[in-house]
Amino acid sequence: MSKLAELQRVIAGIPRGKVITYGQVAAIAGFPGAARLTVRALYRGAGLPWHRVVAAGGRIALTGQEGQEQRLRLSMEGVTFRGDRVRMDRHAWNPKVRKQRRGS
DNA sequence: GCCTTGACAATTC
DNA sequence: AGAATTGCCAAGG
Numbered sequence: 001m002s003k004l005a006e007l008q009r010v011i012a013g014i015p016r017g018k019v020i021t022y023g024q025v026a027a028i029a030g031f032p033g034a035a036r037l038t039v040r041a042l043y044r045g046a047g048l049p050w051h052r053v054v055a056a057g058g059r060i061a062l063t064g065q066e067g068q069e070q071r072l073r074l075s076m077e078g079v080t081f082r083g084d085r086v087r088m089d090r091h092a093w094n095p096k097v098r099k100q101r102r103g104s
Numbered sequence: 105g106c107c108t109t110g111a112c113a114a115t116t117c
Numbered sequence: 118a119g120a121a122t123t124g125c126c127a128a129g130g
């Protein structure tokens with residue numbers, strides 16, 4: 001398993017209607033502070049929900065048409081915005097908050 | 105093995 | 118508030 005595959009796994013696990021920051025993805029995958037690795041993972045990754053990954057503070061890093069598309073895709077999934085930023089208060093995905101299914 | 109590339113992040117001026 | 122600076126880590130040439 002390549003390192004980037006770890007990042008890709010995290011990205012692939014983002015549920016619909018939720019978003020996460022580059023830094024968060026990296027941190028969860030085991031590379032705290034390596035937000036740029038997330039970028040690489042997205043470049044290499046195929047079929048990943050790239051639009052669910054945003055920059056710090058819910059900012060959309062992509063520019064031009066790509067950025068517009070990302071925003072469009074997110075809004076279609078129910079994600080709301082505040083100005084040019086995603087409302088992280090509502091849509092930030094916290095894997096740690098995910099409850100383990102099946103109990104005893 | 106060194107240098108470059110990346111859709112970043114946090115700090116500072 | 119916006120621009121500049123530094124740090125971060127892995128993969129490819």
